[in-house]
Amino acid sequence: MARRKAPVVARWFAGEGDAFRLLGTRCSRCGAVFFPREDDFCRNPQCGDGELSEVALSPRGRVWSFTDGRYRPPAPYVSDPELPWRPYTLIAVELEAERMVVLGQGAPGVTVADLEVGMEVEVVSGVLHEDAETTWTTWHWRPLGVRA
Amino acid sequence: MTDEVAVLGAGMHPWGKWGRGFVAYGTVAARAALADAGVDWRDVGSVVGADTVRGGYPGYVAGATFAKALGWQGARVASVYAACASGAQAIATARAQLLAGLADVVLVVGADAAPKGFFRPAGGDRPDDPDWLRFRVLGATNPAYFALYARRRMAVHGDTLEDFARVKVKNAALGARNPYARYRKPVTGEDVAASPVVADPLRLLDICATSDGAAALVLSTLEYARRHGAPDPVRIRAVSTVTPTYPNTVLDLPDIATDSAAAVPPTGRAFRASIAHAAYEEAGVGPDDLSLAEVYDLSTALELQWYEDLGLCGEGEGAKLIREGTTAPGGRIPVNTSGGLASFGEAVPAQAIAQVCELTWQLRGVAGGRQVVGARVGITANQGLFGHGSSVVVVR
Ligand SMILES: [Zn+2]
Numbered sequence: 001m002a003r004r005k006a007p008v009v010a011r012w013f014a015g016e017g018d019a020f021r022l023l024g025t026r027c028s029r030c031g032a033v034f035f036p037r038e039d040d041f042c043r044n045p046q047c048g049d050g051e052l053s054e055v056a057l058s059p060r061g062r063v064w065s066f067t068d069g070r071y072r073p074p075a076p077y078v079s080d081p082e083l084p085w086r087p088y089t090l091i092a093v094e095l096e097a098e099r100m101v102v103l104g105q106g107a108p109g110v111t112v113a114d115l116e117v118g119m120e121v122e123v124v125s126g127v128l129h130e131d132a133e134t135t136w137t138t139w140h141w142r143p144l145g146v147r148a
Numbered sequence: 149m150t151d152e153v154a155v156l157g158a159g160m161h162p163w164g165k166w167g168r169g170f171v172a173y174g175t176v177a178a179r180a181a182l183a184d185a186g187v188d189w190r191d192v193g194s195v196v197g198a199d200t201v202r203g204g205y206p207g208y209v210a211g212a213t214f215a216k217a218l219g220w221q222g223a224r225v226a227s228v229y230a231a232c233a234s235g236a237q238a239i240a241t242a243r244a245q246l247l248a249g250l251a252d253v254v255l256v257v258g259a260d261a262a263p264k265g266f267f268r269p270a271g272g273d274r275p276d277d278p279d280w281l282r283f284r285v286l287g288a289t290n291p292a293y294f295a296l297y298a299r300r301r302m303a304v305h306g307d308t309l310e311d312f313a314r315v316k317v318k319n320a321a322l323g324a325r326n327p328y329a330r331y332r333k334p335v336t337g338e339d340v341a342a343s344p345v346v347a348d349p350l351r352l353l354d355i356c357a358t359s360d361g362a363a364a365l366v367l368s369t370l371e372y373a374r375r376h377g378a379p380d381p382v383r384i385r386a387v388s389t390v391t392p393t394y395p396n397t398v399l400d401l402p403d404i405a406t407d408s409a410a411a412v413p414p415t416g417r418a419f420r421a422s423i424a425h426a427a428y429e430e431a432g433v434g435p436d437d438l439s440l441a442e443v444y445d446l447s448t449a450l451e452l453q454w455y456e457d458l459g460l461c462g463e464g465e466g467a468k469l470i471r472e473g474t475t476a477p478g479g480r481i482p483v484n485t486s487g488g489l490a491s492f493g494e495a496v497p498a499q500a501i502a503q504v505c506e507l508t509w510q511l512r513g514v515a516g517g518r519q520v521v522g523a524r525v526g527i528t529a530n531q532g533l534f535g536h537g538s539s540v541v542v543v544r
Contacts, residue, residue, distance in 0.1 A: 008285050009275055032395075032411035036281075036404060044412055045394055064399070065303070067295035067347045073287035074268035076280060090288060092296050092399055099409035101399050103296075105286060112348045117303035128285070138285060 003135045008128050011054075012036060013139050020125040021056035022102065022139055028053065033098045057102070060122045060144070061093040064101045066115045078129045078136075087111075091141040093121055107142035120144045150430055153246045154373035154381035155542065156253070157185025157366035158505040163330040163359040163492045166261075170200045173362035174210070174259030175217045177498075181255065185366035186376070192366075193251035194224040196242045198234035198258030198497035210497065214257045224251060232444065233389065233532030234258060235363070235500025236540060240387040242367050252372040258497035259362030267358065279402040279533070286404065290446070291355050293401045295347035298449035302349065305464040307452060309349060313340035314470045315448035316353050319484050322477065323491020325517035328502075330359050331491045340448075354448040359493030363501035365508075382511045384504070386430035386541040392419040401533055420457040423537035424529055428459075431541035435459035438481055439523035440510055442503040444530040445488040454529055455483065477518070485510060485518045500538050503528035511544040 007013065012035075013022050024035035027042040029050025034043065035057060042050045072085045079085070089106030106115070107124055126140035159180025161173040174197075182189055195218075197210025211227040224245070228237040235258045242254035267290055274280040282288040301307040320335035335353060343352040373381045395407030397414050417425055428434055435458060443454035452466030460481055461469050469475050475483040486492070486506035489499070507526035509515045523544070530538040 009281065027411070030411045033408040035408075036278075043394060043407070046412060065296040065300040067292050067299060067349075069287055069289065069292060069347060070345050071289075073283060073289050075271070076269070076273075076284040077287035078284075079287075088287060090286060090292055090296070097410065099395075099397075100406050101397075102405040103282075103286060103288065103399065103403075117300065 005135045005137055008136045008138045022123055024055055024057050025052040026055040058095045058097050061095040063117050063119045064092040064094040066091045068112050093141050104139050104141045107140040151247055152383040152385050153243050154368045154370055154383055155508045156368050157181040158508040159184055159364045160328045160505055161362040162328045163361035166360050170259040170261045171213055171217050174214050174257045177362035177364040178257045181364035181366045187366050189218050190221050192223050192253055192255045194245050194254040196238045196256050197227045198238040199227050199229040200260045200497050230536040231532035232496055232530055233536035233538035234497040236538030240389050243387055246369050253368040255366055257364045258501045260495040260497050261360045262358035282402045291347040294447035295350045298350050301449055307467045311467040312354050312448040313337040315451045316340050316490055318476050319488040319490035322485055322518055323487025326487045329487045329491040330493050350447055356446050356489035357493035359495045361495035361498050363498045363505050382508045382544050385543045386427045388423050388427035388537055388539040390423055390426045390537040391535050423539045424458045427539035427541050433525055437525050438527055440482045440485055440520045440526045442506050442528045445490055482520050500530050504540050507542040
């Protein structure tokens with residue numbers, strides 16, 4: 001039976017292939033952008049109460065910093081304790097237009113040895129983990145020019 | 149400037165892994181602080197507890213738990229929680245009560261019995277909790293955030309792994325002279341380099357452990373101190389518990405992203421610097437007046453960051469201070485004379501109180517082999533999850 005695909009968090013990202021984007025919200029009054037999305041109130045204390053509407057974040061940014069996880073993180077991170085631990089990479093990416101830093105895992109195969117602060121990366125669709133019924137999808141950062 | 153309150157007594161239970169409950173540790177520290185102050189527990193008008201939290205549930209309500217363990221005597225009670233800043237909030241609460249005339253003498257206690265391994269969020273499915281989400285979606289442990297800061301410093305300021313190791317070597321040497329520290333063996337740069345990488349570029353010996361431990365303070369009004377035969381006590385002159393200002397542009401635990409600075413350009417100080425700045429303003433002192441500082445060295449690299457945020461040097465110059473010995477014993481401004489988290493391991497609700505205990509002993513001149521000669525002014529600095537500032541200025 002085919003697994004169903006589901007995002008690890010609803011409404012944080014959407015789209016397939018080159019159209020994949022992180023989704024935030026933007027305030028109609030002050031223009032502030034929020035990720036993770038704010039749907040109730042603008043958090044700019046100088047603003048008041050603008051309407052918040054969904055906005056796609058820039059698909060590319062520059063590495064602000066990076067690291068990896070050499071040890072298995074605790075729940076609710078899902079990993080198979082039967083399998084040897086394989087470190088994943090974490091990349092903090094600075095988005096120029098939004099003037100914010102967004103954290104994400106690196107695409108499969110990207111290690112800290114492949115990364116440098118300031119390097120350009122793009123957001124791509126990825127798989128966080130799979131269980132019997134579901135493929136849980138997420139976002140990954142991938143250095144430009146690298147194809148999965 | 150706000151009025152001062154007196155530190156009449158300081159007490160601790162040694163940090164370690166002792167296999168007992170947090171109430172036992174806290175009661176030992178409280179009794180030690182009361183004995184140090186020469187105050188009878190029955191004369192204490194208020195008790196403030198910094199909560200220990202297990203599984204995200206602030207159920208171990210600390211203040212009354214310690215009051216019961218010491219023997220119910222009817223004191224006013226308060227319990228506070230602000231993650232690593234809990235101790236500073238407990239001190240702030242006690243100070244406010246003293247300055248408002250609600251009590252003459254207050255007991256502040258924080259204690260923890262820490263779990264093994266990584267700190268983890270509460271169980272269940274809680275997608276509205278950023279602390280749960282960062283583990284679920286990213287597997288981003290606390291050391292991962294420390295490592296992101298460390299790598300950023302290496303790229304922007306040219307810090308090296310050797311600079312980070314120097315912090316550990318300094319703090320381990322000081323911890324070896326502190327009977328309350330958990331780790332009391334000197335560490336070499338080779339030891340740090342030989343320890344396993346936890347989160348690149350940080351190694352096991354760059355990152356603080358989690359410990360059992362407890363710290364307590366007896367605080368009073370200056371008038372009570374005089375009547376009590378302490379005309380020249382160590383005094384708390386400022387307590388900073390500020391929050392960030394929008395937009396907060398530093399990626400902080402447990403967030404997945406910073407605020408956007410697109411609509412509102414960041415003005416003034418970044419969060420950590422603003423914590424110290426508020427304390428300096430309230431105390432009417434500046435970095436040049438300090439004799440010593442106790443900062444939250446969750447990682448070696450983070451201690452270097454605090455040097456800059458406290459204004460001990462300019463931005464990017466933290467590594468220069470450790471290389472030149474400026475923050476070592478005998479230097480211009482010794483930092484973490486207690487041995488720091490590197491030697492203690494973190495006992496969350498006790499840690500900010502323990503920082504003030506160390507300053508108290510230093511300013512009294514009773515810090516033994518760790519003593520900073522002629523210490524008159526000290527500052528603590530720390531930051532709690534979700535945006536809790538914590539800084540205390542202590543003077544003599
Ligand atoms: Zn707005």
